[in-house]
Amino acid sequence: MLNRENKTDVIIVGAGPAGIACGITLARAGKEVVIIERGLFAGSKNVFGGAIYTKPTLEIFPNFETEAPVERRNIEHNFAILGEKDSTTITYRKDDNTSYSVIRGKFDRWAAEEARKAGAYIVEETVVRELIKENDKIVGVKTELEEFYADVVILADGVNSLLAKQIGLRKDIQTKDVALSVKEVIKLDKETINQRFRLKDDEGSIVEIFGGPMLGMLGLGFMYTNKDSVTIGLGVTLNELVEEGLRPYDILEKLKQHPTIAPLIEGGTIKEYSAHLIPEGGYKAIPQLCDNGVVIVGDAAMLVNNLHWEGTNLAMISGKLAAETVLEAFEKKDFSKSTLSIYETKLKNSFVLKDMETYKDLMDVMHSRKKAFLSYYMKKINAFFEMFTSVDGVPKKENYHKFIKSIFTDRKISELFKDAWAIIKLLWSILL
Numbered sequence: 001m002l003n004r005e006n007k008t009d010v011i012i013v014g015a016g017p018a019g020i021a022c023g024i025t026l027a028r029a030g031k032e033v034v035i036i037e038r039g040l041f042a043g044s045k046n047v048f049g050g051a052i053y054t055k056p057t058l059e060i061f062p063n064f065e066t067e068a069p070v071e072r073r074n075i076e077h078n079f080a081i082l083g084e085k086d087s088t089t090i091t092y093r094k095d096d097n098t099s100y101s102v103i104r105g106k107f108d109r110w111a112a113e114e115a116r117k118a119g120a121y122i123v124e125e126t127v128v129r130e131l132i133k134e135n136d137k138i139v140g141v142k143t144e145l146e147e148f149y150a151d152v153v154i155l156a157d158g159v160n161s162l163l164a165k166q167i168g169l170r171k172d173i174q175t176k177d178v179a180l181s182v183k184e185v186i187k188l189d190k191e192t193i194n195q196r197f198r199l200k201d202d203e204g205s206i207v208e209i210f211g212g213p214m215l216g217m218l219g220l221g222f223m224y225t226n227k228d229s230v231t232i233g234l235g236v237t238l239n240e241l242v243e244e245g246l247r248p249y250d251i252l253e254k255l256k257q258h259p260t261i262a263p264l265i266e267g268g269t270i271k272e273y274s275a276h277l278i279p280e281g282g283y284k285a286i287p288q289l290c291d292n293g294v295v296i297v298g299d300a301a302m303l304v305n306n307l308h309w310e311g312t313n314l315a316m317i318s319g320k321l322a323a324e325t326v327l328e329a330f331e332k333k334d335f336s337k338s339t340l341s342i343y344e345t346k347l348k349n350s351f352v353l354k355d356m357e358t359y360k361d362l363m364d365v366m367h368s369r370k371k372a373f374l375s376y377y378m379k380k381i382n383a384f385f386e387m388f389t390s391v392d393g394v395p396k397k398e399n400y401h402k403f404i405k406s407i408f409t410d411r412k413i414s415e416l417f418k419d420a421w422a423i424i425k426l427l428w429s430i431l432l
């Protein structure tokens with residue numbers, strides 16, 4: 001595929017969802033694409049919860065529901081607030097196909113094969129060490145062994161994106177802008193999973209977990225059902241782990257022992273343990289998205305909607321929009337920053353930057369009011385349901401009065417005003 005000068009149309013660094021979506025779109029349009037992946041195979045280095053979302057995935061892989069190695073079709077979404085020994089769970093259940101649980105080692109490998117079938121050339125077990133810059137334009141990449149040249153280089157190298165840092169498009173990640181996530185895959189037989197999660201056949205369930213051992217911290221836990229395993233994990237902002245001197249694995253161990261969680265994984269054997277960073281900085285942490293000859297996509301561009309646990313969809317669609325921009329650049333024969341910045345406009349017109357912008361103030365509010373929202377009120381929700389479900393001979397009105405009074409004795413009026421103001425401000429910025 002490469003001609004004598006090792007020059008191709010487009011080089012993509014990273015064969016995750018962003019890189020593959022970009023590569024497959026370009027290859028289908030007839031461009032010569034080389035995707036360079038440091039892992040043994042696409043997906044071998046990837047850590048994930050997780051669910052992929054049907055609509056955006058269909059945009060890239062129209063055949064994935066019937067042909068990709070998906071695990072289960074998620075029909076249930078649970079939001080569990082854990083107290084020390086109790087919990088309150090809200091469940092939304094609908095028999096549809098909004099998302100599927102997948103194991104990235106399998107799914108990414110399949111997706112990479114689809115890109116190969118479309119004509120992309122994938123080089124595995126190769127690390128891109130440096131970008132090559134000539135006359136203020138990125139013109140290629142240096143791997144351990146050789147140099148490759150292209151009209152455009154796409155950085156799809158994930159959350160750390162050392163390459164974006166090398167060329168000054170990204171600064172060092174601040175510890176408040178990333179969560180360290182740890183997860184385990186626990187093997188259980190299919191019937192046990194179906195019985196414990198009230199599922200049948202290929203149905204799957206997602207549990208989002210608040211509080212418990214993460215009480216008061218900017219952190220969330222998660223569980224996903226696979227065919228014959230359950231993924232359990234959590235992510236906590238890195239600066240909190242450092243400040244509190246906590247090890248995420250210890251928090252995960254406590255989470256697994258919680259009386260609401262333990263029965264779901266009892267008797268299972270740990271198949272896999274892994275850790276990874278998740279971009280959490282939101283809209284305000286998005287870097288400059290392109291420069292002469294180079295475009296950044298997916299996690300490398302910090303495109304994650306952490307409230308909704310969405311990352312793969314933003315990665316795939318940003319990859320696709322980057323590819324469409326590059327195709328326009330080929331038509332114009334102009335790979336300058338000004339032409340490649342059409343990518344930013346495309347992102348702004350799509351759900352990707354619209355959603356990121358919707359939640360632009362979320363992390364600031366959560367950082368400033370975390371003890372209130374992620375500790376005090378979480379405890380209060382469980383306390384309310386404890387009171388509401390108790391049958392103790394005390395007149396109900398007395399219980400209600402006691403509960404309401406406790407809020408005013410626990411928290412100063414000024415704090416309650418600050419909490420209410422933070423919610424109003426947040427809703428204002430989300431809805432308007």
Ligand SMILES: Cc1cc2nc3c(=O)[nH]c(=O)nc-3n(C[C@H](O)[C@H](O)[C@H](O)COP(=O)(O)OP(=O)(O)OC[C@H]3O[C@@H](n4cnc5c(N)ncnc54)[C@H](O)[C@@H]3O)c2cc1C
Pocket residue numbers: 013014015016017018019036037038039042043045046047048049050051052053126127128129156157158159181182183233276277278297298299300303304309310311312313315
């Ligand atoms: C624990 C966890 C749970 C998650 N759960 C969900 C979920 O349920 N749903 C969801 O949508 N998202 C979820 N996410 C987020 C999602 O995984 C990411 O947003 C998504 O993988 C980003 O895709 P990407 O292609 O940008 O980056 P990645 O998937 O990280 O891919 C980057 C690729 O680049 C390669 N690479 C890096 N540097 C180099 C180099 N120098 N040379 C060559 N190759 C390189 C890597 O090996 C990797 O394959 C989760 C993330 C974590 C950590």
